Amino acid sequence: MNLFRSEEHARRWKKYNPEFEKNLRPLSFWSEVFSGEMFRARVRSDYIFWLRSDAGKQAVQSTMAKLQ
Amino acid sequence: MAELALLDRAFHAIIQRFVHTGQAPHYTELATELGLSMEDGRQLVYDLMAAGVPGWIHPGTDYIASFPPFNNQPTQYRISVDGEQKWFAQCGFEALAVRWLFPRKLVRVAAPCLDCGEPVVVEMRDSEMLSVEPKTIVGYAYSAIGGSAADRPFR
Incomplete structure (x- = not known):
């Protein structure tokens, strides 16, 4: 999961795999995905418990939905 | 457990x-x-x-x-907080999540592009994206996000 200077740079990368073309997205997309509550909540002292709560499960599902 | x-x-x-x-x-x-x-x-x-x-x-x-979002072993994703560099991110995507652990602080991600070695730099503070250089930065993973643990460092 890497950052590249542009789409062209990513496509030139030796390990570029067209099968995962959908994973090639602008920085703004990844920034939004990694701004979800499942990432923000890591500051919580009860993070593991929270992940198993309804709110935590919903946050994980929301992140995964963005990746579909 | x-x-x-x-x-x-x-x-x-x-x-x-x-x-x-x-x-x-x-x-x-x-x-x-x-x-x-x-x-x-x-x-x-x-x-x-x-x-x-x-x-x-x-x-x-x-x-x-x-x-996550940190790596104990150095990666190319160097993280600076308010000008001090002593963190490494697990990957380029998790680098974007480091800021949530440093509220109100300036978080800078600096890494070489894996294609050309030229810098990729992002500066953030909380929800605000302060600067992106170059503006054309993209993220990419060559296999499914959240794949096997053995593959995670390399995608």
């Missing part, structure tokens, strides 16, 4: 150690901090990884190698 409350204490202790020092604690340090035996501290690290934390232990050792 350790009980949930203990997993929470361990998770919080490891994250806070990373925030303050840029490094993960050794399991013996974690055990002491949590009032556990050394062996219970060692096992607790494995339990945390098994509980769904997408990090990993360096193969053949009991060392925490990665604990």
